[in-house]
Amino acid sequence: MNWLTTRRHFALMIAPALLIYSLYMIYPILYSLYYSFTDYDGVSATTFSGLDNYRHMAADPVFWTSLRNTGVILGIALLLLIPLGFLLAVLLSGRVRGSGALRALVFAPAIVAPILVGLIWIFILDPQIGLVNAFLLAIGVPAHPQWIGGPTLSPYSIAFVYLWQQIGFVLTIFYAGIRMLPRDVLEAAGLDGATRLQQLRYIQIPMLRETFGIVTALVVTGVFKVFELVFALTGGGPVHLSEVMVSYMYHITFTTQQYGYGMALAVVVFVVGALASGATFLGNRRREKQS
């Protein structure tokens, strides 16, 4: 134990992890940052272009669309995914017959590759061949909303599919948190006459504060990594109206070969993601201190 506590040995112990982290995390970030100030096309020698890529980004309407769409997904995830995941966890943690099977069913989408989730949902949301519009037609609704592929609803549909895919994961974390709560506290509250709702509001939610913090952090970081769903559902279309930040960065870098601009977008994705995650962690820490 003494050996572990000396700084020299501590440094030795963390050196391999630090090295790998530096090589595969810090170096690519610095590399991207450098190329974001150039006009790199992926092959030719680079020319320093200062802030040109960032100025171009500020004037690029698709960038703002992708930022807004990412915000839509983040908003829906925070407002719906976390509360719904928690409520489902509360419901399934009770003595419900078949709750194990239900949990497995709800968790199932989380183990399906996002690209497959996208493909599955095309057959549900497609305006022409999709199940939703076929159902609307069957019940006599003449409207054929463009759930995906249209100029308006695509980001909301993507957010909904993301919610469907992630809810099992969120539920599982909350479920584990609820199962860890001391039973005697709830039993005592029950004996004192607290209703199920009061137990939830005054005991379970406050005691799960840390779990809420972890889930929020995971959801926030997860939203900034959404790519495959967009790729499979709409390909970012029509004309980039359903792009999220990562998918637009991919399009610019690899389809249009504007590596310099693509790296500038990558830097902004990183900064926005880091700020959002940082704010979440800071909020969590503040709440921990208060409690």
Added chain:
Amino acid sequence: MATSPQPAPLPSRKRPGISRRLLICATASALLATAAGCGSATNSQGGAASDGLITLSMHNPDSKTQDPATYELVQEFNAAHPDMKIKLEGQPVEQHEQRMTIAAQSDTLPEIFWVYDSLAKTMVKDGDLLDLTPILDEDNLKTKFAPSMLAGFQADGTQYGVPYQALITGFYVNKDILGEHGIALPKTFDELLAAVKKLKAAGVVPIAQGANNSSFSVWAFLTMLDRFGYEEKYPAILSGRVRYDNADFLRLYRHVRELAEAGAFPANMSTQTYAQAVASYMAGKAAFLDAGVWEAAKIQKSKVGRSTDFWAGPTFSDGVGEQKIVMNVPSAPFVVSAKVKKDKKKYAAVKAFIQFYYSDAGQKILVDNAQPPVTTYKPDVDTASDPVFAAVLAAAAKPGWKSPEAQPDLVVSAATASAMYDSFYGVMGGSLSPEEAVRSVEKTIK
């Protein structure tokens, strides 16, 4: 910890320094090891003596089914040249382009590869590609090509590429569907528009298009650009003397909007892929398909094979210049890594393959797989057994019709090409007005 007999000694002022040095040394060693690893990988590829094995890297993961002509050509070549061997590999287009870009950066390009011309032009500027002039001069191979087939792949006196296949694009037309609705094969835009309205009213999808991850699938509309003077205008557009959002192009985009408003395109065009559009045409669910000669063999085998014709697209009464235009141009090129020159055996293998590919025997393999020849080889196509392919070749060789030198998207940067695709799909889907569409392309021209 609490039972530790002695408290941990306080670290001296020196220790953090040692730790820092230790970390720095370890980091530096790891970086050096990585750099050395990268270096050795490059060196072994470039400098090792070869055995005549070369790699041909293509834009599809399974050439045997997706590009049987190239697959068969490679098999025949390997059988006829026991001292040489071609390894055929590939990935889907986008991954392939990425991989070639990364390979160019790391100096690990395969010996021969397919690549979009815009990327090839960047590579040739960087000295990554071999000048093929000596190979084409040998045995008068150059005389086998129409000059326009090679002209697009030259830069600063270097012949950096040779055409992989010929690109004949336009509309496949289901004659039975048109006949059922009393529609004659259209010739002009007005006739096409009238046909679209009639088909839409009858509940038939007029033109199969798919934009999801395949926004490039606007070939027939790129040909229409040439009917509004693109070929004459584009050098001036690229040099900034003429704008893409000019009145002529705007007229074309307004015509595209007319088609869209008439219901020419499927409601799920944005979520449907190009492959799904082809499938819907082959299932008899659409009257027209925007595609090219590469689909001929597949359509021929489908249930609509017997009723399919090929059409170069509509002429316009308000177009600019020649209207009898059919797109019959070289597609993206085959290029050769400049490093091949350093290895005699590899160079000999590349030379032999290029000579075989463009020989009459090689071109016959292309034709046998429903691909048009890229040389002056005259194919003998049986219209009874290959009706769709024969229809495509007939449209390409129609008397009085001529081809531009290059497809519009192949002479601009990848960013501009991408904006051109989006501009057409944007108007087709109603997300962009014609004015916004042409402006969005203009913005990408530097």
